Amino acid sequence: MKRVCFLLKVKQDRLEEYRERHAHVWPDMLAALRDTGWHNYSLFLREDGLLVGYLETEDFEKAQEGMARTEVNARWQAEMAPFFEDLDGRPDEGMRPLTEVFHLD
Helix, strand or coil: CEEEEEEEEECHHHHHHHHHHHHCCCHHHHHHHHHCCCEEEEEEECCCCEEEEEEEECCHHHHHHHHHCCHHHHHHHHHHHHHECCCCCCHHHCCCCCCCCCCCC
């Protein structure tokens, strides 16, 4: 499994609503993530809006492409886009993996 980490920035005035939305992710969105190869997926949110995402997958590009083909992802991304700063397009298109420099297994 490949480990993937990315950063995004949630708008300060939308933090509480962002947390609430992720406390109730749609079941069909969760199923789509699992079905397209997203595993051990976590989001961490700092009080200043820094969002750290982490997931494990066999092939990140393939996992992203799989989600891009789902109708539920298009709806979710459209609803989530207004929550983010400095984002051109959809949040899933703004995910730029960080380079892993160390891992302790």
